[in-house]
Amino acid sequence: MSGVASFLTRRRGGKAWHWTDIVTWVWLIGGLVIMFGPAIWLTASSFKSPAQLAEFPPTVLPYVNKQVTVEGHEKPLNLFTVKMADGTTRQLAEVRRIGIVAQMIDPANPGEVIKINIAERVPVRELGLATENYVTPLQQNDFLLYLRNSVFVTFAATIITLLTNSMAAFALSKYKFPGRDLVLLIIVGTLMVPLSVVLVPLYSVVNAVGLFDSLWGIILPTVATPTGVFLLRQYMLTIPDELLDAARMDNATEWQIYWRIVLPLAAPALAVLAIFSVVWRWNDFLWPLVVLSRKELYTLQVGLNTYAGELNVQWHYILAMTVVTMIPVVLVFVFLQKFITSGIAGSGLK
């Protein structure tokens, strides 16, 4: 602990504050707020009820109305702080509400019903989570199905990406053939073509081969990534050719060289590409939106979109499911950040 404390209080000017100390603190705290603020607000808001979301000014933390169980009433009743006609304040539970008048009872004396104007009362609130934001979409609105679709698409696409890209990279890094550099140049050149440019022709192709409205229609067009081929090729160039020659002397076929020598040795680069691929495929929105039309095939990102209707946006569900979709990506970053940084440093890509 003392180590952490001395680290945090370390100053450039020794005992005194140097102006760079102040700038550093302001900069770092500012950065923390800018980067973590939205994520924390999102997570906190995902536990708010629709009414609370619409409140102004907004609160950071989610609150729920305090409830009490009163004898003679099956359901727990909401508790309010009420300003009585004589100027005193009491905590009463609401039995029912008719127009602007609420029938309320004192939990200590459930027999007597008091009629209160709703303007005279303020709900008693406590920190609490509106978990139904999560439960309802997952149980009733097919979100578990969307989750399953997303997981399937992500994993299938990642495995095929790793396999095909590593084969291409192996050929481009370890074999000499005419036009090799041209092929590489073309592959890397496709990095400059954004999806929106090829969206329509790609749609025609997918439609023509009968992959429209199927999960394979989102998986297959995305598996050949120029980034992946380039990243793996650069890594495979560092594997010495002598190893391949040694394997050839050891009677290995070219396939065995790829599978048993090159692939295991390229594991760090494959890990990086796997992370990238998972994040890309998980976050894909536009292409799945174009290809998928049946609701039971929706991925999470497309499913989220269904909550934003023309007339009514169900913010509480959108927020909650956004948190759900964020979790895998965050976990990937938390546990594999070492690989990600090395991958970005190694390839200059992100």
Added chain:
Amino acid sequence: MGQISLQGIQRSYGALKVLHGIDLEIADGEFVVLVGPSGCGKSTLLRLIAGLDSPTGGRISINGTDVTKVSAAARGLAMVFQSYALYPHMTVRQNLAFGLENIRLPKAEIESLTAEAARMLEIEAYLDRRPGQLSGGQKQRVAIGRAVVRNPTAFLLDEPLSNLDAELRISTRAEIAALHKRLATTMIYVTHDQIEAMTLADRFVVMRSGKIEQVGKPLDLYNHPANLFVAGFIGAPRMNLIETVISEVAAHSVTVTGPGGLAVAVPVDGSALKAGDRVTLGVRPHDLAASEDKGMAVNVSLVEALGPETVVHAAMADGQKLVAVLSGQGARSSSGNLRFSMEGAKLHLFDSQGQRVPDLQDSNR
């Protein structure tokens, strides 16, 4: 059986010709060393024999079968690489077994073969380690073990000792020699270290710029270098090559003269030469002797006392540099003038083309 024959092997990379027609016959069980300066094509030749590369011309046959178009795997050879090329993600045991697994030997047989090779090379203790956890010498043993375990028709070794420190190099060299003796398998060994070459070789192939300069037993090459290149390449320190002029051609000798009072009769067959021809006189540093009064006058520039011998760097009257290795710790500790004498029978004479002037035939003696 491991008889290898190369006929007119050529290899070029685009316009660059690396090998200009190599002819070589290697007998079964022979230890052949390819030596030459870097870039002379010796490693390329080894890769061609291995089948890792294919020649642009010529024929390679093993045991009489033409294998020029046969893949590396099917040639039944084993290679030890300069960088060892051990598979870093496999344990030593897996490294040894990899080649055997690829030819689908039964598991039990793989086990017994690897165990035997491990025992022979004394690497049993670290069979379950990965190459990264081994020292250079241990890696070298594993690399050799990986070759031995497959029981090849011939071993190809590409500068296998160059990554070891001096001490380890000497002991590993002895082990390779012992291994060759025990296995009696053909070995082709590429090196640029002539001590390795001299100590290991049954036969010695000196290469330069893609051509074979001379083939022979190590001492034959040392004693009778065929040309200036071989003369200068073999032997350390290098042979002194002195530009001289023939003053007289006799029946059984050629007399050459040079600056500093150099005049010596070399017993060679000088029938193709005449007085006045420019020739090069080769003298091994060990064949020079210091003398008080006779011989050629030189100016000593540096004396290195090594203990058992003394290396003297000197310049002749016309500036040509000489190195002499004098035995013992003679009192030549300072620079100054000195005379070197030499014995005619130990000298080498090369004509203006750089070719050795033929030795005297027995009948002429």
